[in-house]
Amino acid sequence: MSLLDRIALGDHICWTVSNEAVRLESLIDVVRAGLRAGHRVLYCGDDSDRARAALRGRGLHADAAVASGDLRFAPAEPSFLTAGVFDPATALRFLRREIEDARHAGNPGLRLITDMSWASRPAPGVERLPEFEAEANTIFAEGYLLGVCAYDPRLFDPLSLRGVSRAHPGTVGADAPFDPDLVLRIRHTRQPFGLRLEGEADLLNQRALSAVLDHLLDALTDGSATATVDVSGLRFVDTAAARVLLRALDQAAGRLRITGRPPALARLLASRHAGQSPARHDRVPRSGLGGTSA
């Protein structure tokens, strides 16, 4: 089984891996699985020549896929960089354009595999990469795009790596296979309008969650519109993630509903009155999340 086998459309993973062979091997697996599923695959980055050679070495007829447009190799410039400059808004437009193209071609999904080594080199605007990674989560949440952002920890200082990693709903090292239960899955829902959250929400992915929630609230332009966040699939929530949900509830001023009360959330809120007499618990005011409906 390959390390990234269980990745699915909508996932956006920060993959920190320094072993070249492991990286190439696993990314090739993601490409193959994508082509098999009929997805369009965009391989972006410095090592696309090596990736292409590795595909060929593994007996995959990349040429046919390239000819049909299902597989494309692209350098970082101009995908992410424009005239050597990184601009989050331009990079987000690039994602949207690629999605539009793939949808237009009839592909059921798009896989974006990026060797992020380009971002370790000095370029104007590159310090805004975490902002781009965070904002991009709204696009991933639509469930059409899958993203593996491969960061080589040898190329980034720990502080920068921490910044970009926290903008992803999940960070995975190469020492263990990707496990969807251990990351946060954020997906848009139409009926009811809103989001569905699954997996583990914590300090390290709260920035991603926060960016998607902000967009959700921005989308409620019509005064009567409401949104629902279904948290029933969350198996873990920490106080940092709860803070993000509570803030969104506050900001939405009644236009956001949180549904589902998984044990993980109940644990965070309800275990506070052990041993006290019932006459006293009733008086303890509940926080906003305590009142979520089942």
Place this chain on the structure above:
Amino acid sequence: MTVQARGFHHPALLYHESTDYVAAVTAFVRSAVENHDPVLVAVPPANLDLLRGALTDLGDRVGYADMAVAGRNPGRILPGVLLRFAADHPGQRVSIVGEPIWRDRTELEYPACATHEALINAAFAGRDAAVLCPYDVTRLEPAVITDALSTHPTVIEKGTLRDSHHYADPVVTAAAFNRPLPPPPADAPSLVYGPTIAAVRSFVRRETAGHLSEDRVEELVLAASEVAANTIDHTAGPGRVTVWTEPGIVVCQLEDTGHLSDPLAGRLVPPHTGHRGYGLVLTNELCDLVRIHSTPSGTTIRLHKLR
């Protein structure tokens, strides 16, 4: 010997036998009820029965809590019992009987109890409240009574209230109980963690499964995750998490290079769950004991979960 003046009062009640105990505590409770002050009695179960029996006529004007449950973890008593009771009665003087130390308290629990007693003074400074702390002189070690004299500004003994001449700055007194912990067993599994908390959670889940119910595993996982989040937020890392079992308990210890300099961290009630600083309060809530040893060169936090 009732304590009626406004302000904060925190006497140690040194009692020798149960008649002595019941007389002193019920006098304190009745006086508070007469003043229409909300009263909470939080004592170990045997004493709770004695007091309930002696106070039946007061009905629900007195709240009761089993200290062996609500205060099983000494670090929970301030945020989860005392301060919460005060917060439930804003603008009112509250009176609380809090008995956090009894004979079965273990050697590992005791420093957390004494720290708690010292920090009550800091947490309640300037508030309008009375917290009466009974100490069983016949059953507790003499050293425990000596410590009570340094953690309580006043003492009641044989019906007389007097100042305690051993009382000292609560933060300084608490620092004396900031003691190193005995090392984990040499063969205990441990994990060095960098900036991924999910790895800590997986490790704790794996190592405690089978020793605790699934619910309690997840409670310990949440507590460990909150502590590891502090490591990641406040230190350059890495940290180490170690898990082992002792008779009747599962132990999870996290060590990092940070310094937890605020002795009240985890003991004050933040305004709501969404407030920063709730992590350690939650940890106290979820565990049966939280021991912290912190110096400028590193912090060790040991979490106990009863099996």
